Amino acid sequence: MADPTGIDALIDLMARLPGLGPRSARRAVLVLLKKRGQLMAPLAQALAEVALSAKDCHVCGNISTTDICPICTEPSRATGEICVVEDVADLWAMERGQVFKGRYHVLGGTLSALDAVGPDELGIPRLVARVADEGVQEVILALNATVDGQTTAHYIADALAPTAVQITTLAQGVPIGGELDYLDDGTIGAALRARRKL
Amino acid sequence: MADPTGIDALIDLMARLPGLGPRSARRAVLVLLKKRGQLMAPLAQALAEVALSAKDCHVCGNISTTDICPICTEPSRATGEICVVEDVADLWAMERGQVFKGRYHVLGGTLSALDAVGPDELGIPRLVARVADEGVQEVILALNATVDGQTTAHYIADALAPTAVQITTLAQGVPIGGELDYLDDGTIGAALRARRKL
Numbered sequence: 001m002a003d004p005t006g007i008d009a010l011i012d013l014m015a016r017l018p019g020l021g022p023r024s025a026r027r028a029v030l031v032l033l034k035k036r037g038q039l040m041a042p043l044a045q046a047l048a049e050v051a052l053s054a055k056d057c058h059v060c061g062n063i064s065t066t067d068i069c070p071i072c073t074e075p076s077r078a079t080g081e082i083c084v085v086e087d088v089a090d091l092w093a094m095e096r097g098q099v100f101k102g103r104y105h106v107l108g109g110t111l112s113a114l115d116a117v118g119p120d121e122l123g124i125p126r127l128v129a130r131v132a133d134e135g136v137q138e139v140i141l142a143l144n145a146t147v148d149g150q151t152t153a154h155y156i157a158d159a160l161a162p163t164a165v166q167i168t169t170l171a172q173g174v175p176i177g178g179e180l181d182y183l184d185d186g187t188i189g190a191a192l193r194a195r196r197k198l
Numbered sequence: 199m200a201d202p203t204g205i206d207a208l209i210d211l212m213a214r215l216p217g218l219g220p221r222s223a224r225r226a227v228l229v230l231l232k233k234r235g236q237l238m239a240p241l242a243q244a245l246a247e248v249a250l251s252a253k254d255c256h257v258c259g260n261i262s263t264t265d266i267c268p269i270c271t272e273p274s275r276a277t278g279e280i281c282v283v284e285d286v287a288d289l290w291a292m293e294r295g296q297v298f299k300g301r302y303h304v305l306g307g308t309l310s311a312l313d314a315v316g317p318d319e320l321g322i323p324r325l326v327a328r329v330a331d332e333g334v335q336e337v338i339l340a341l342n343a344t345v346d347g348q349t350t351a352h353y354i355a356d357a358l359a360p361t362a363v364q365i366t367t368l369a370q371g372v373p374i375g376g377e378l379d380y381l382d383d384g385t386i387g388a389a390l391r392a393r394r395k396l
């Protein structure tokens with residue numbers, strides 16, 4: 001190809017991104033090569049800065065560029081509600097819905113005997129501790145409507161039962177087998193407003 | 199969203215790449231955030247290096263990380279053949295075909311009265327000079343099978359007529375209205391092998 005050193009290596013790296021195959025990675029790199037100053041250099045800079053500064057929030061598991069994420073440090077979000085999500089992608093999807101004003105707990109997956117993912121890996125003991133420590137009144141289980149997601153939701157409900165916190169779950173709007181991150185923002189808002197007790 | 203500073207700015211930059219909309223840019227950034235060490239940092243590094251070192255070849259217009267590109271400096275490619283292409287993407291497509299062993303001339307576009315793109319902007323006088331300077335025996339016009347591409351091909355053939363160089367064009371395999379960069383590699387090889395005099 002044009003240049004076996006830098007440019008080909010860059011195409012290979014780009015092709016590892018979701019949604020970009022080898023062909024679209026080549027086209028993306030060509031656009032970058034033609035916009036070296038306006039796009040390629042700023043993108044390199046932004047990636048380098050975020051790669052250095054991004055970290056998992058100690059409290060909720062969200063990814064941000066601060067030790068504790070902006071949602072956990074924002075006083076107005078201490079509403080006594082914690083929304084439990086599987087993944088940061090789901091947290092972002094909830095935020096786009098612009099209905100939930102509380103804080104989050106990002107599990108980072110679901111319980112899986114097959115993959116040896118247990119409650120500790122998902123931070124469930126930490127969630128139980130947060131409910132007491134932060135005076136939480138309601139935990140909203142916003143897990144995907146999949147078998148693993150619902151199994152995990154029931155496990156968390158059982159783990160939280162001794163705390164007497166109210167446990168709710170997204171109700172209306174989440175299609176069977178659907179994943180939060182693919183839902184439109186309005187549907188997520190509707191599902192949150194119509195949440196029901198588990 | 200999660201972090202109004204670094205991460206959102208990164209998503210906005212990623213969304214400007216071809217093939218990535220806002221949603222796929224978010225998903226790409228999430229994958230990068232989870233693979234900060236293995237993928238995000240190396241990608242930042244590769245982009246920064248290429249942004250600094252990439253340049254247009256003085257001779258042929260190819261983009262590489264050297265002042266004169268590896269194809270122009272490789273002695274074995276002084277075959278007396280120059281392949282004229284519209285864009286670096288087309289040069290890459292030709293190289294993937296692995297049939298052409300000569301050198302290139304990248305026009306960077308096609309003649310267009312509307313956009314005020316004339317022969318000078320496309321380096322056509324420079325191509326005519328190369329034919330004499332490099333002792334070229336054959337110029338292969340590998341332009342897209344579009345009206346603009348074919349108009350430009352005929353203009354170049356006229357400009358080269360006084361040099362008595364043989365002028366050929368890709369024949370078989372390029373569909374009407376088709377663009378080189380979208381062809382499979384085998385078709386490009388076949389079109390090159392079956393090239394005919396213009």
Ligand SMILES: [Zn+2]
Binds near residue numbers: 060061068069070071
């Ligand atoms: Zn947090």
Ligand SMILES: [Zn+2]
Binds near residue numbers: 258
């Ligand atoms: Zn060159």
